[in-house]
Amino acid sequence: MAGPGARWKRHIVRQLRQRDRTQKALFLELVPAYNCLLEKAELLARISEKLQPKPNDVTPATLQGPWEEESGPDSDLVPSSSTLRVKWQEEEEGLRLVCGEMAYQVVAKSAALGALESTLEQRQSTLAALQARVAELREEQARQTRQVDAQRALNVAQRAAYEALRGRARLQEAALRRLEEEARDLLERLVQRKARAAAERNLRNERYEKAKQARMSLELKAAAQRTVSISESPNTIGDGIREEGKTLALMAEPVSPKSEAGEKWLRTFSFKKRRGRSIGGASEQRYQSIPVCVAAQPPSQVLDVLDAHLSEVNAVCFGPNSSLLATGGADRLIHLWNVVGGRLEANQTLEGAGGSITSVDFDPSGSQVLAATYNQAAQLWKVGEAQSKETLSGHTDKVTAAKFKLTRHQAVTGSRDRTVKEWDLGRAYCSRTISVLSYCNDVVCGDHVIISGHNDQKIRFWDSRVPCCTQVIPVQGRVTSLNLSHDQLHLLSCSRDDTLKIIDLRVSNIRQVFRADGFRCGSDWTKAVFSPDRSYALAGSWDGALYIWDVDTGKLEGSLRGPHCTAVNAVAWCYSGSHVHSGSRGLWAGGSRTPGLGPLSSTCRAGQSQSDLSAVHI
Incomplete structure (x- = not known):
């Protein structure tokens, strides 16, 4: 068409x-x-040519003949030539x-x-x-x-x-x-x-215990009804009576594990601890228990100040023996320090991190260091070896937290890719991936629970034996850090609404909220910690001050100012309760910023007077 x-x-x-x-x-x-x-x-x-007359054809009137005269009557009918x-x-x-x-x-x-x-x-x-x-x-x-x-x-x-x-x-x-x-x-x-x-x-x-008790009762009745031969010597009779009396006293009275008899009892009836309500029946290897401070005092004096890293310090952590300290920064290095007499002495530098360090953690034995980095992985070092031992890769964004679990060869990491992963360190294998709806900023681990703090202002609880989230506690403000008390009964959270919150895990409810005039959370990774005896809560502010709250009264115990000039990113309280370590971006000295000084770390002695405040530059 x-x-x-x-x-x-x-x-x-x-x-x-x-x-x-x-x-x-x-x-x-x-x-x-x-x-x-x-x-x-x-x-x-x-x-017209034919009708024109010729000169010789013109005749005068006189020459007209008679015929012309005769035609006179008809001459009017024929026009003339002219x-x-x-x-x-x-x-x-x-x-x-x-x-x-x-x-x-x-x-x-x-x-x-x-x-x-x-x-x-x-x-x-x-x-x-x-x-x-x-x-x-x-x-x-x-x-x-x-x-x-x-x-x-x-x-x-x-x-x-x-x-x-x-x-x-x-x-x-x-x-x-x-x-x-x-x-x-x-x-x-x-x-x-x-x-x-x-x-x-x-x-x-139960049947065995009942049978044992019945057998013991029969033996006691038999011993009580036994007749003593008069041929036996008095010493032998007395020794037998004393042995029977000790046995009865040991069974009748409660035995203290610290006593000699208690140690014998425990050695006799010891058995491997199994995981309660565990799906698998295999026994669980656990680290030795960490010594806990009985009574801690709030820090009040700066003992040592040094330029620890080339850029800001993001993470600090004490070893279980309180004599070794690890610091990690944006310069991709982890420094190990010996705490000697209130001062820090360089021990070792761990290299090989693929990105900025965001979190550092010791295993309970103090022989390994786990760090979260910005290169979408967590890395594992052995204390004494400079190069990384294992790399836990599998995240698709920055890893913001990495913590050891209480069971051996297990760890947990949290990332900005909205996942929390459990790792088998023996095989460097991800045993479980937990998908979350928001960025994860920090994680802590209990016996069978994993607690994660997120950017959507929520704290989530995960059970290692259950595939889904068991509980969600909302808080006002993005969660920047989590810290679990040694008795695993209380959780300390720090959030961007400039508050610290204590959550009682027995009732899963917020027990206390700490605020202070001048305290402000300086970044999305600002850390807050309990004292070893859970008597105090410690956090760093945006202006470089350390704020200490009394957990029992809920009141501000005090603030420590002086060495830091910018936001304090991380704090750590040693297990013995004698030292507190803090890390930030820079240093104020004599009321003005000292040129040439980078991020610092400072060590504070607990229980000393405020008048002895000093700063020593290294």
């Missing part, structure tokens, strides 16, 4: 042809009329005028015809160009049509592939749901079997 372009072109051609026919018809009528006039003019000219000549001359003038007009019209029409012919030629050339353009456009249309057909065919093929992929995905999702259901069923059956096995074991133990 012809398009709109072809229709308007045919219309233009028809108009041109119609105008040509109309103008040609006018000229066709004009030319024969002009030729007829010319023929008539020639005929009149010949007639009259005819005048008439013919008038007609000739009129014909000449008409011929002139006709000739002028012919010239004008010829000029108009020439203009129309030139216009026709221009329009014909324009029409030819338009026809060529139409041909090009038709070719382009055909090419575009072929491309559209090819694209449609490709779309059809891709749609078919997409539908096939969707079908496979649906099948795989169905298989996954089926496997998950089977796994849940197996898990439930395993838990039920473990529960039955535990109940049977408890029943056997």
Whole structure:
């Protein structure tokens, strides 16, 4: 079917042809009329020549014969030659005028015809160009049509592939749901079997204890009813009575584990501690218990100030023996320091981190250091070795926290990729990935619980034996740090609303909220810690001051100012309760910033007077 372009072109051609026919018809009528006039003019000219009298043909009146006189009555009917000549001359003038007009019209029409012919030629050339353009456009249309057909065919093929992929995905999702259901069923059956096995074991133990008690009662009755032979010596009788009395006293009185008898009792009935309500029946290797300070005093004097890193200090952590300190900064280095007499002495530098250090943690044995870095991984060092031992990779964004669990060879990491991962350090393998709806800023670990603080102002609790979140506690402000007390009954959180909160984990409720005039949380990774005996809470402010609150009264115990000039990023309180360590970005000395000094770390002695405040630059 012809398009709109072809229709308007045919219309233009028809108009041109119609105008040509109309103008040609006018000229066709004009030319024969002009030729007829010319023929008539020639005929009149010949007639006028014939009618003109010759000189010898003129005869005077006197020469007229009698025949001329006789024709007198009819002379009025025949005009005279002079009259005819005048008439013919008038007609000739009129014909000449008409011929002139006709000739002028012919010239004008010829000029108009020439203009129309030139216009026709221009329009014909324009029409030819338009026809060529139409041909090009038709070719382009055909090419575009072929491309559209090819694209449609490709779309059809891709749609078919997409539908096939969707079908496979649906099948795989169905298989996954089926496997998950089977796994849940197996898990439930395993838990039920473990529960039955535990109940049977408890029943056997009870029966064994009852039988043992019955046997012991029978032995005591038999011993009481036994007659003593008079042939035995008095010393032998007394020794037997004393041994029986010791045995009865040991069974009747509670035994203290610290006493000699208690140690013997524990050695006799010791057994490996198993995980309560554990799915697997394998025993769990645990670290030795960490010594806890009985009574801590708030820090009051700065003992040592030094330029620890080339850039800001993001993390500090004491070892379990309180004599080794680790600091990590944005310079991708971890420095180990010996705490000797209230001063820091360089011990070792751990290298090989792929990014800025955001978190540092010692394992409870003090032989390994775990650090979270900005290169989407956590790295493990062995104390005494400068290079990294293992790299725990699997996150897709910055790792903000890395902590050891109480069980051996296990750790937990949190990241800005909205995941929390559990790791088997023996195989450097991620054993579990927990997906969260918000960035994770810090994590802490209990016996079987993982607690994570997030950017969406929520603290989430995860059980290692349950796949989903067990509890969510909302707080006002982004959570910057979490710290768990040594008895695992209280949790300290720091958030960007410039408050510290103590959460009682026994009732899962916020017990206390700490605020202070001048205290402001300086960054999204500002750390706050408990004292070892959970008597005090310590945090650094944006202005470089350390704020200490009394947990029992909820009041501000005091603030320590002087060495730091910018926001304090991290603080650590040693397990013995004798020292506090803090790290920040820079140093004020003598009321003004000292040029050339970078991020610092300071050590404070607990229980000394405020008047002894001093700063020693190294």
